[in-house]
Amino acid sequence: MTSPQPVSQEPTLSALVQMRTKTDAEIPIVWLLLPLASYLLWAVFAVAWWSAGAGLGTSGLTPVISGLGILGIAASAAGSYVVFRLVNRANEHSGRTQALLSSALSSLAARSGASGAQALLTLNSAEEGFYKLSRSERERSAVLWALLSLIPFVGWIFLAVSLWRLSRDLAKHSRLESVVLEDVDRTLKNTGTQGVLVRNTPVRTHDTLGFALVILSIVELFSAFVLGLAGSLILIYLTVGAFSLFWIDLSIRDPTDHFHYHSQLEADMLRALPDSTSGGMGFG
């Protein structure tokens, strides 16, 4: 049996750096085919359903429609796995970054005591930045969003919402993280150690796209009063569904620069703080 691999209660800096290949994994772009397959299969299902004039009673269910429905759910499950991976990757990256920074700050606290007031000042500022980062970063349940995006047709709205939130979270994470890293760099330099690479890698929030999508979704939901439920679902499918596919592509690509930056930063950090073997309490 493969049990979870708990790193110790307070993992070491090097252990956390080694986890990078797992948490910051690249998602192959071909995985886009999974939600695309789901998108197309549900269209075929809807056409077949509509052509057969089927209602909600089981008598209207032909083997072809049922088979297509089951295939559609299987494809949706595969598509929602992509959503799960995207959201989970963001959670794991954020969780690891926080553990990494916590470990680095603990190590710095142990060193900076003897390095004078300037080091303590910058360390204090880094602690404050870390507090803000920890407070403002919330885990988005990957399980929840994956399950919601599994719902046929309406799930496309949830998918779009989850991806928009993901983009915003990543942008915020990048911004707050760089504030802490600047202070860590300054503290390191104040303790006479070589600093770490601090580079601003802004991640786009796609807010314009997000707002456009929300407005579009609302308009299309209300269009049910004019076009009927089927018409409204078709509109959602054609617009929000297609938008979501595009957004999955963005979500796969967007963090690449940030993750690449982390690979350089963490190597620097490990070099600057090689003996940080225990997290401990921090705060000296």
Next chain:
Amino acid sequence: MSRNAFLGLKRVFFDRIIERSYWIWRKHPAIMIPSMLQAALSLILQSVVTLAVMLLLINDPANPQLALLLASILSPNSGLVGVLLNPAFWLTNIPLSTAVVVTLLLVAVLGGGWVYSSEYGIYLEAWNSENVPMSSVLSNGSKRWKSMAWTLLLSNLVTWGPASIGFLLIIASAANVNGSAGLVARLAASSVFQPLLFASLVLSMFTAYSYPAVAVDGASGIGAIRRSFRVASHNLGLTLTYSVVRLVFQALLLVLVYLARGLGVTLAAAFLTVTLSFLLTPMLHLTKSMIYYHAGLSAAEMPFQISNPIWEDVVHKLPRAIWLKIRAGLGEGTGFVIGPRNLPFHATSLAAFVIGIYLGYNVSVSGVGSSLLSLGAQPGHGNPDFREFSAATPVLGLAIFLNNWFVSFATALSGLGFAAPSFLTILFTGFTLGVIVGPQLSPSLAMFSALILPHGIIEIPSFVLSGSVGIRLGYAAWKAKFRRGLENDAYLSRTLRLAVYVVVGLAPLFFIAGLIEADITPIIMRMFGWTF
């Protein structure tokens, strides 16, 4: 203490909990047993009703209303509630039906208390310890069953009280629908029902942690409900996430069952039951319990961990782990069958089956057979679902297998109720066969044999065996209860473990029987003159 805890930033992570729940489920399969005990409890409730119906039928076999009652018990669409709401049940023997309802309520609350105490107690133990022995099922059940029963009763009253009031109003208004006043009352009741149902659904979110509160904090009754409300309102997002995840999982399974019907798989509900009982219920209830546990002040924030992907485990390792358990079960089952000390249990189970056939045959020839004919039973006419072989037929066989296997789990584990439920279930299986073998319903013995024997030759001994191990479990429970001692407690734990393994080992037999029933029995039936 972590830096975040020091900063007062303790958080509860839903995904970390649900992911770890999966690994706990993999590491400690014993946490599935309380879910199976739920099924056993349902079977005990059912056996109370079947016993009453058998008694009524033996007493008055010519009563066509009672034959209808029997038909509705056998129908998968009616169920226990359908039988209880049937006027024939109430009007034939009011004292008996009142006794049945009182017994049902008592068994549901007290038995439910024991099962939930075992379930939530074992989750807590599995979360915090490396080893969860089978005896934990029993020790946790006995530990807080009174508090849990009281909480179960109050929690259900608080949660479903509003919806029940709405439902009763609808029933009351339906009883007097004549006239404009009756119509207005009906409309008013219908319009009140929806908000009351909505209120119950909202309340169910807030009372979700009542049972974990009993297991984790040792709370009871209103105290447990109050704690549940507090945790739910302080962690509203998390509770909402849990509720939505649970709802979507269940809705998804229902959609799959619905679509499977279109493919001709009519028993797809068996998939739903098995998936819920073996996987989803333990995982989701464990998640819920651990949300409550980690929301408490004493538990630390879950540290950041990386685990191997669950998907890889499900595809590559889980099937082998299941097969190893089945193989172990086959070994245990063989030992149980040939063990000379088990002969009295085999004999008792077999006797229950034979007595059931005898009683069923008697009531069939005394009038039940004729009543069923008048109700539309067609001798020599088989289930139309088996009309022709199609791509769905093997899936139907799989569904029959899962259904029978699940029932045999419930039969064996319900033996904990001092053997009587296992005995009664086997008795009722025989009773049903006895009714069908009656001359009015079976044109000839050859046709009856063609209907039963091809798959029954494997299925019936397997059922009798599950009854036998259930009776042994009842004997062990009786010894542990009335002849207290460590040795008898150990014997009960060993027998519970044996019961689980024996039924796990029956899986291949039920699988073969299910495939024969769906694919081969209809062919043989046609050869002997059956039509579809």
